[in-house]
């Protein structure tokens with residue numbers, strides 16, 4: 001078995017500098033390991049720190065203590081202490097992230113928003129667009145929308161473009177923050193299929209899934225956070 005993510009004794013407290021330095025302790029002793037081929041679900045009540053932990057794993061949020069080791073280029077990289085260039089490399093080649101909302105880039109058509117992570121690792125334009133088209137079809141984005149920038153798309157359409165983008169480059173590690181929150185049953189089923197396929201390709205996934213059906217269909221294990 002290959003450990004793709006190792007988290008040891010991670011702690012996070014937010015400090016609200018603009019509100020008198022109020023401290024919000026989120027978690028104090030988070031430890032977990034994620035192996036290749038599994039989908040670990042972060043589970044717990046609202047405010048328990050699930051999204052915060054995902055953001056820490058992606059290097060978007062600095063923990064106060066502990067370590068996060070991410071498998072990259074055959075070694076483990078401590079993402080909380082890595083320099084920004086190394087974080088960019090890890091995100092390009094080793095770790096993808098589907099956030100709750102698409103950060104649409106103005107004027108870039110949906111097809112290229114999805115193809116971009118592949119272009120970033122040197123995949124030729126036609127191949128990258130072919131993979132993007134496959135994913136957009138699978139996620140039922142009508143072809144007439146592919147050449148338009150997603151800024152005007154509905155919430156559900158934007159989320160599906162976001163999911164297609166997250167799955168495009170087949171990163172060995174994928175973080176998913178409520179990817180099915182604004183989707184109907186048919187699209188939820190497509191996302192379940194993509195996750196099951198990623199597991200069968202021995203990729204490692206960590207996700208937050210509020211939908212019971214999705215959680216039960218994809219989770220290999222639950223990591224409970226008490227808050």
Ligand SMILES: Nc1ncnc2c1ncn2[C@@H]1O[C@H](COP(=O)(O)OP(=O)(O)OP(=O)(O)O)[C@@H](O)[C@H]1O
Nearest residue numbers: 014015024026044045046047048049050051052053
């Ligand atoms: N950027 C931030 N600055 C300050 N406090 C924050 C910030 N982000 C989250 N928090 C606080 O940290 C706690 C954990 O939030 P987080 O979003 O990680 O929880 P969650 O388990 O994902 O919740 P939910 O299930 O409702 O999405 C909350 O009390 C929240 O108010």
